[in-house]
Amino acid sequence: MANVKVAIRVRPLNAREGVDGGRLAVQVEDKLVRIKNTKLDGRQDVHGDSREKVLEFGFDYCYWSVSPEEPHYASQEEVFQDLGVSVLAGASEGYNVCLFAYGQTGTGKTYTMMGTQDSMGLTPRICQVRNRFLEIYNERVRDLLRGRERKKKDSLRVREHPEKGPYVQDLSQHVVSDYKQAVELLEEGIANRITAATHIHDASSRSHAIFTIQYTQAILENNLPSEIVSKIHLVDLAGSERADPHYCRDRLTEGSNINKSLVTLGIVISALAQNSQMSSSCQSINSVASEGDAGSTVGSHTSSLSGGGGGGGGGGRRHCFIPYRDSVLTWLLKDSLGGNSKTIMIATVSPSCRSYNETLSTLRYAAHARNIVNKPRVNEDASVRLIRELREEIDRLKSMLLSFEMRNPSPSLSDERDGSLSDMVLQNELKVERLIYQTSH
Numbered sequence: 001m002a003n004v005k006v007a008i009r010v011r012p013l014n015a016r017e018g019v020d021g022g023r024l025a026v027q028v029e030d031k032l033v034r035i036k037n038t039k040l041d042g043r044q045d046v047h048g049d050s051r052e053k054v055l056e057f058g059f060d061y062c063y064w065s066v067s068p069e070e071p072h073y074a075s076q077e078e079v080f081q082d083l084g085v086s087v088l089a090g091a092s093e094g095y096n097v098c099l100f101a102y103g104q105t106g107t108g109k110t111y112t113m114m115g116t117q118d119s120m121g122l123t124p125r126i127c128q129v130r131n132r133f134l135e136i137y138n139e140r141v142r143d144l145l146r147g148r149e150r151k152k153k154d155s156l157r158v159r160e161h162p163e164k165g166p167y168v169q170d171l172s173q174h175v176v177s178d179y180k181q182a183v184e185l186l187e188e189g190i191a192n193r194i195t196a197a198t199h200i201h202d203a204s205s206r207s208h209a210i211f212t213i214q215y216t217q218a219i220l221e222n223n224l225p226s227e228i229v230s231k232i233h234l235v236d237l238a239g240s241e242r243a244d245p246h247y248c249r250d251r252l253t254e255g256s257n258i259n260k261s262l263v264t265l266g267i268v269i270s271a272l273a274q275n276s277q278m279s280s281s282c283q284s285i286n287s288v289a290s291e292g293d294a295g296s297t298v299g300s301h302t303s304s305l306s307g308g309g310g311g312g313g314g315g316g317r318r319h320c321f322i323p324y325r326d327s328v329l330t331w332l333l334k335d336s337l338g339g340n341s342k343t344i345m346i347a348t349v350s351p352s353c354r355s356y357n358e359t360l361s362t363l364r365y366a367a368h369a370r371n372i373v374n375k376p377r378v379n380e381d382a383s384v385r386l387i388r389e390l391r392e393e394i395d396r397l398k399s400m401l402l403s404f405e406m407r408n409p410s411p412s413l414s415d416e417r418d419g420s421l422s423d424m425v426l427q428n429e430l431k432v433e434r435l436i437y438q439t440s441h
């Protein structure tokens, strides 16, 4: 079991936000983010006002990337040292890992995930071994690495494997032998991605991009060659934006599809968070509830949020249905949200008071995500796992045999039990030998 880890990153003010003095609404201190409603500044009658002036949220990591001159400025390298290194560590232990960036349009998702020529982001730093790159545009999956010379199959089908989970059929795979080749692939994919100008951002990504690295490790366990295959999903979501009636029909469809998948993502996150909280409250029903434990600021805030707008009263609550299949994005991220994956969300925000509402909504979204509990497991070869488990069982049976013999020196009493235990040991040893033979032939 592992909770989704959540990071917040605050980007520099842009030119538009800087014009009126660049008032900031966001503050970061250690693992806390504070957001201030500057509209209430200078008002005398705030007593009894139900709106809170400053709201505080706690996260696993908070990055202040507003100005490099400031002492606690978080660079791309620092973000990589925390998040990128933990992605690579998870994958090398054999887990599936997902890192996804979420936030309002123009807040730095692409900058964080991909970076620029001078300032490399997380994905090129993490690049290894085997890569796939796709985008979800208007609920259709497109391959971003299908060479132009090949026949272009525009929209690909999403399918689900009973054990390996959802995947995209016919998505091209590219084996790379060095870092340079991996980065070239990434650049090709980025160039194929669909962007457009929005009100806030001139080169806004209008699709969700998923860069998948298959990390394969050849290992020798119990003298048997075997493989541990883990997947790393690096996801740069399209930014949310309010619809403008002046946009043409295509842009409106595009916007509504982006919003649809982000809304579905929101519903999935909130339903999973609610289910995880329900499970943990069931578990703790018999234990003493401790008030004011570590991270109580967050605890108090998120619990009120996951009530789904209040209500949420006592008994009779059932686990919510998770509508993964309502959008391609959530379907493909099914394992990453509530499944077999160690997942990190990086939520990007603008520091400006002009984006107060959007930033608050991103912080709430991120606080929900932090409650999701995933079930990551090492993706080891099934036969190798079975052999290991059988060997553990043999050792256990052998030590039981030994302790019986020591406690019951009289042969008549222990003979029967000894016999059946020895039989079990023998049978397991035969199974192990058969499995070793099958896997190595």
Ligand SMILES: Nc1ncnc2c1ncn2[C@@H]1O[C@H](COP(=O)(O)OP(=O)(O)OP(=O)(O)O)[C@@H](O)[C@H]1O
Binding pocket: 010, 011, 012, 065, 103, 104, 105, 106, 107, 108, 109, 110, 111, 112, 116, 198, 201, 203, 204, 205, 206, 237, 238, 239, 240, 348
């Ligand atoms: N941490 C940062 N440091 C410096 N510049 C940044 C940072 N974050 C974002 N920027 C700059 O802000 C602008 C918008 O960033 P970016 O394109 O990453 O936004 P986005 O969230 O991916 O937007 P969209 O959802 O519209 O695609 C870019 O010019 C980018 O270089």
